[in-house]
């Protein structure tokens with residue numbers, strides 16, 4: 001699947017790929033761009049069905065989302081890159097680093113888990129979206145992405161995330177929910193060779209910090225960081241996350 005993507009930053013600099021969470025677009029990383037552009041060429045992309053990328057009907061597997069990225073890297077003739085992902089984007093990053101270690105130089109994993117304790121909520125969410133569309137779940141889901149304090153201070157930003165989620169293709173979103181229902185990367189973590197930093201939000205209920213810690217403990221040599229944020233750590237704790245990313249990359 002040919003993904004929508006944007007390349008920015010100094011030509012010829014080492015490339016960092018940024019992978020988005022479920023229901024978000026390349027805008028997820030807006031706050032990190034100025035810092036990253038000082039040293040890196042940045043490749044942002046939209047998962048299938050999200051933002052400007054085409055969708056496909058049916059259930060997806062995480063392998064499908066990761067294969068899309070490998071296809072993009074091949075098309076852009078990028079044999080080896082560093083990769084930073086948030087949530088589902090980080091799951092894709094773990095898959096890539098475990099299954100195609102020759103392609104990944106360094107890895108940053110934000111607000112993520114290697115498996116979910118229950119598949120049922122993801123199947124239920126997929127069914128709701130197939131029946132009523134992404135707009136029907138947007139308010140409730142985005143309500144878990146930020147702390148109430150942050151949402152109160154930045155209602156327009158939160159509204160923009162809600163609008164982006166509502167615009168995600170219904171099939172694309174539901175297909176990704178099916179991929180999350182089946183997610184199990186636990187056996188992949190020990191195979192990751194890329195130096196890795198894991199970042200969790202202290203107030204994240206979607207992918208709790210204890211799960212991020214477990215990911216870091218399973219990846220050889222990984223570092224673990226907790227920042228004051230709910231789920232979308234790179235938005236709510238933008239400066240802290242940018243600093244950790246820059247230092248690690």
Ligand SMILES: O=C(O)CC1=CCC(=O)O1
Nearest residue numbers: 021022087088089141206
């Ligand atoms: O949107 C959510 O509910 C939280 C989430 C889990 C995986 C992901 O990418 O987002």
